[in-house]
Amino acid sequence: MSVYAEGIVVLLCVNAIAAMGVSLLTGFTGIFSLGHAGYMAVGAYMAAILTLRYEFHFIVAILLGGVLAAIIAYVIGVPTLKLIGDYYAIASIGLGEAIRLILENGGTITRGARGFPGIPPYTTLAVAFCFFIIMAFFMFNLINGRFGRAFKACRDDYIAASLLGYNTAKYRILSLVLSAFYCGISGALLAGFLSFIQPIMFDMMKSTELTSIVVFGGLGSMTGTLISVVIITLITELFRPISQYRMLIYGAILVIVMVIRPEGIMGQYEFGRKLGKTLKEKFLGNHFSKEGGKS
Amino acid sequence: MDILLQQIINGLSLGSVYALIAVGYSLVYSVLMFSNFAHGGFLVIGGYICYFALNSMGTGILIAGFLSLLGAGVAAVVTEKVAYQPIRENTNNTLYLLIASMGMSIVIENIFVVTIGGRFRALPAIIPTQPVHLFGLATTSAFDLISLLAAGVFLGILQIILVKTKWGLAIRAAAYNLRIAGLMGVNVNLLISITFFIAGTLAAVGGIFLAVRYTLYPQLGAITIKAFVAAVIGGLGSLPGAVVGSIILGLAEMLTAGFISSQLRDLVVFFFLVITLLVRPQGLFGKNISEKV
Amino acid sequence: MVEVSDNLILRLDHLHKYFGGVPAVKDISFSIQEGELFGLIGPNGAGKTTIFNLITGVYSPDSGKIYYQGEDITALKTYEVINKNIARTFQNLRLFPHSTALENVMVAMQQHHTYSFGEAITHFGKWQKKEREIKSESMDILALVGLAQRAEQKARTLPYGMQRRLEIARALALKPKFLLLDEPAAGMNPEEVNELNHLILDIHSKFKFTILIIEHHMDLVMEICPHIICMNFGTKIAEGNPLEIQRHPEVLKAYLGEEVDEL
Numbered sequence A: 001m002s003v004y005a006e007g008i009v010v011l012l013c014v015n016a017i018a019a020m021g022v023s024l025l026t027g028f029t030g031i032f033s034l035g036h037a038g039y040m041a042v043g044a045y046m047a048a049i050l051t052l053r054y055e056f057h058f059i060v061a062i063l064l065g066g067v068l069a070a071i072i073a074y075v076i077g078v079p080t081l082k083l084i085g086d087y088y089a090i091a092s093i094g095l096g097e098a099i100r101l102i103l104e105n106g107g108t109i110t111r112g113a114r115g116f117p118g119i120p121p122y123t124t125l126a127v128a129f130c131f132f133i134i135m136a137f138f139m140f141n142l143i144n145g146r147f148g149r150a151f152k153a154c155r156d157d158y159i160a161a162s163l164l165g166y167n168t169a170k171y172r173i174l175s176l177v178l179s180a181f182y183c184g185i186s187g188a189l190l191a192g193f194l195s196f197i198q199p200i201m202f203d204m205m206k207s208t209e210l211t212s213i214v215v216f217g218g219l220g221s222m223t224g225t226l227i228s229v230v231i232i233t234l235i236t237e238l239f240r241p242i243s244q245y246r247m248l249i250y251g252a253i254l255v256i257v258m259v260i261r262p263e264g265i266m267g268q269y270e271f272g273r274k275l276g277k278t279l280k281e282k283f284l285g286n287h288f289s290k291e292g293g294k295s
Numbered sequence B: 001m002d003i004l005l006q007q008i009i010n011g012l013s014l015g016s017v018y019a020l021i022a023v024g025y026s027l028v029y030s031v032l033m034f035s036n037f038a039h040g041g042f043l044v045i046g047g048y049i050c051y052f053a054l055n056s057m058g059t060g061i062l063i064a065g066f067l068s069l070l071g072a073g074v075a076a077v078v079t080e081k082v083a084y085q086p087i088r089e090n091t092n093n094t095l096y097l098l099i100a101s102m103g104m105s106i107v108i109e110n111i112f113v114v115t116i117g118g119r120f121r122a123l124p125a126i127i128p129t130q131p132v133h134l135f136g137l138a139t140t141s142a143f144d145l146i147s148l149l150a151a152g153v154f155l156g157i158l159q160i161i162l163v164k165t166k167w168g169l170a171i172r173a174a175a176y177n178l179r180i181a182g183l184m185g186v187n188v189n190l191l192i193s194i195t196f197f198i199a200g201t202l203a204a205v206g207g208i209f210l211a212v213r214y215t216l217y218p219q220l221g222a223i224t225i226k227a228f229v230a231a232v233i234g235g236l237g238s239l240p241g242a243v244v245g246s247i248i249l250g251l252a253e254m255l256t257a258g259f260i261s262s263q264l265r266d267l268v269v270f271f272f273l274v275i276t277l278l279v280r281p282q283g284l285f286g287k288n289i290s291e292k293v
Numbered sequence C: 001m002v003e004v005s006d007n008l009i010l011r012l013d014h015l016h017k018y019f020g021g022v023p024a025v026k027d028i029s030f031s032i033q034e035g036e037l038f039g040l041i042g043p044n045g046a047g048k049t050t051i052f053n054l055i056t057g058v059y060s061p062d063s064g065k066i067y068y069q070g071e072d073i074t075a076l077k078t079y080e081v082i083n084k085n086i087a088r089t090f091q092n093l094r095l096f097p098h099s100t101a102l103e104n105v106m107v108a109m110q111q112h113h114t115y116s117f118g119e120a121i122t123h124f125g126k127w128q129k130k131e132r133e134i135k136s137e138s139m140d141i142l143a144l145v146g147l148a149q150r151a152e153q154k155a156r157t158l159p160y161g162m163q164r165r166l167e168i169a170r171a172l173a174l175k176p177k178f179l180l181l182d183e184p185a186a187g188m189n190p191e192e193v194n195e196l197n198h199l200i201l202d203i204h205s206k207f208k209f210t211i212l213i214i215e216h217h218m219d220l221v222m223e224i225c226p227h228i229i230c231m232n233f234g235t236k237i238a239e240g241n242p243l244e245i246q247r248h249p250e251v252l253k254a255y256l257g258e259e260v261d262e263l
């Protein structure tokens, strides 16, 4: 594999881990965030500082990067996610700003706006791929079971969910903490891949890219998120020469998908049994749609 | 003493500009129950229309201002028609509206970036900025007094519209319950268009003042974050709340800048947000958030 | 007949609830014995649904107390009330429309078959056994309400009467001791209402729990509930057995008044 192709695969794994986190939060729990790149930044700087300055083993550093992101998410999530409304979305902008301000003014610890060089290049293809496989395994298992059903119930109708005995605030916070953990891990891997990080890498544009990936793949479909990561990461690479249109494209994706097909490319379907069945219904005629119709 | 008074006047002036933005945003929130992140885009559109009317068409400030308000109002209505109405009609999931509004915000900002470029532009000196001595007590700029006055006038007009006109009454009914307003025979789509038009116009007024204060650039709309925070402090969806929240933020920013450090003024905004969420999450004037079951 | 023990399961004590100064519930007190099939009737806007919302903690009363099995549950949050083995259905259905009928029931059923977070992300340990139990017991409940054939169908594509039964199934999956049904027959045709009557009587005798049922139409309640309360304008106007209720002058006035209004 050429170095360039290898780099793209690593980038795919890194993006996929973060996107799975955002997918859990936005797609499965219905919480909109504008600051997930902030959690990536936390993971990236944590891992960079721990490996370079304190000579931690890189795996420990990556995991601690995820843990710190999760802790920060918890602190922000508790006051905002107990409320119904767009409070978390607004607070998440504030979070992104605050993290950037802190990193830029962090003195010798974060080395300010000019960036943090010399991070050990621990993110090899094998490391990135192993992390991706393990994180995907956990995520797909999680959504296929009682937690997945609970998250979706809180997303679809929080009043009905609380009348089925769910503490909806608890599940919303759990979802945020897990998604921040995924983003933190992703950021830590990115730091080890690039060897150099800068606060500006984790700006609104990165957050928007993650949300666009999830929306394009289909809210409530983890498989869709993964397909979408591949499509959007590759498109971004292909269109690098005209990168000034990149944000315009992300913005347009968000609007067009919401207007035309809010379920995204995959709807809520997952690979495997369910998808097979859907395809069969599509081709052999759907015997349900005749009697039901839209209500 | 005079520095304090001066910073208070500056704070009130900045707060009044936030109020123009926050009130429009809150008005939309109260009717549609979603946070319209494209609101900052309307402000930028208003600013650029004013800029080009003054520079390329050579109009006076009154005509430029009028065109700017009209253009931003129309842009807001078009945004609603193109991006939100189809979603509203398909589902009542406000998450979709939230995502679409984020998309529209990025689209508007980047249309300016790719067409006319991202550089900073200064508006011609249309608003006097010379110093004014207030009864010998303090010195402030005419600009601050004018922006305070303009905000007062426009918010006053809004208040009259909401209280005295038929559509104002309908908007207030819709803020209570949009579906019931629809059942009472109000043309809901028209009502929403009017709401967006008002929000766009107020944003344009704010945009012109911000462009004079800070110069004009495509990302100027990002400053609406502060108006969002002001709306949360006052209580999401409450108009008096939006005004009070804005004034509090404006004062806090200017007093911080004047007496502590101007680098901390942005951090103070988020500090207020966090305190509000911890102590009184529904905001100063917020209704208790409940849904009819 | 179910034996009616002398144990109170629910007691409402001088409940008041105002919406913007307008009383929706005014000084309501009554008690329900364990195992009772209890009816709550009253014309439109009488405050019946508000009583359910107060009991289940969706709203909190402006004054008054709610006791469940002797314990004060007035201040509890909704999910805490539900976790005391209370379940309810909604007058305006609140199913998860894009989930299948089976998933709708499983979401409730899984509350009684939990496994740890570790097991959830690895699918090791109890995961498989518990998931199998959740699914099979959910299927049993769907069969009980006559929806076994429709398990894989999206809730929103079910005919209306079936959606109502699916809501009852979902409430039953919580294995409640006390079940609140809000106008379960709303929008049903007479044949469906008849089936529903049998279903309610069936589950009442099978699970031996207490049921509080709201009905707008008197006939259904008169047929199956031995103990009835009638409300109007937020207050209790009558209490007794069907015969007493039917003859009560206030009840006649409330319902007659409504008919006159509707003409």
Ligand SMILES: Nc1ncnc2c1ncn2[C@@H]1O[C@H](COP(=O)(O)OP(=O)(O)OP(=O)(O)O)[C@@H](O)[C@H]1O
Residues within 6 Å of the ligand: B291, B292, B293, C019, C023, C024, C042, C043, C044, C045, C046, C047, C048, C049, C050, C051, C091, C216
């Ligand atoms: N969340 C709320 N906000 C304002 N008013 C409310 C609210 N919930 C109920 N009400 C009012 O309280 C009164 C009682 O309503 P409730 O829904 O309890 O009546 P009901 O007896 O269930 O009537 P129906 O037979 O129509 O279901 C009505 O006037 C209603 O409009």
Ligand SMILES: [Mg+2]
Residues within 6 Å of the ligand: C048, C049, C050, C091
């Ligand atoms: Mg009712």
